[in-house]
Amino acid sequence: MTVSELSWRICKLEDCVEKLIDYRGKSPKKSEGGIPVLSAKVVKKGRILTPIIQTISPDYYSEWMRRGIPKLGDVVLTTEGPLGEVAQIDEKTYALGQRIVTLRGAPDRLDHPFLKFLLMSPGVQSELYARATGTTVLGISQKSLRKVPLRLPPYDEQIAIASVLGALDD
Numbered sequence: 001m002t003v004s005e006l007s008w009r010i011c012k013l014e015d016c017v018e019k020l021i022d023y024r025g026k027s028p029k030k031s032e033g034g035i036p037v038l039s040a041k042v043v044k045k046g047r048i049l050t051p052i053i054q055t056i057s058p059d060y061y062s063e064w065m066r067r068g069i070p071k072l073g074d075v076v077l078t079t080e081g082p083l084g085e086v087a088q089i090d091e092k093t094y095a096l097g098q099r100i101v102t103l104r105g106a107p108d109r110l111d112h113p114f115l116k117f118l119l120m121s122p123g124v125q126s127e128l129y130a131r132a133t134g135t136t137v138l139g140i141s142q143k144s145l146r147k148v149p150l151r152l153p154p155y156d157e158q159i160a161i162a163s164v165l166g167a168l169d170d
Contacts, residue, residue, distance in 0.1 A: 127148045
């Protein structure tokens with residue numbers, strides 16, 4: 001363990017996020033065009049794949065997104081089919097579909113880009129799969145997801161680490 005790692009702390013995901021937006025169990029009414037719907041099918045390997053085929057009407061957006069609206073920088077995580085895929089919300093407006101949650105880090109506690117890379121790390125992926133249930137398709141409940149432990153450096157170190165990883169990822 002390095003000197004820097006001595007200042008890292010472990011906290012449950014629920015204690016590090018400001019918001020967890022979950023639309024599981026419901027599907028929005030689709031339309032021919034409009035606002036793209038994020039689903040587990042389009043979140044892969046740290047990216048939101050395009051083109052996104054499913055859309056909802058802009059008139060229906062505020063009705064559908066009553067539980068919370070994703071913001072720039074929020075992190076999306078697939079909860080099943082497949083479990084554990086991660087991406088970060090870009091400048092576009094998205095609706096959320098099934099099998100996906102949006103996580104917003106608590107200010108000055110959890111940096112969004114750092115959260116993306118942390119969720120993609122082998123250690124956190126192992127934690128997700130250890131809490132998963134199901135025989136045909138593995139999935140994680142919101143209750144279990146909230147308890148996933150995260151190992152966090154101080155906030156300024158999170159920003160520096162995410163900056164380096166982001167540059168390598170680009």
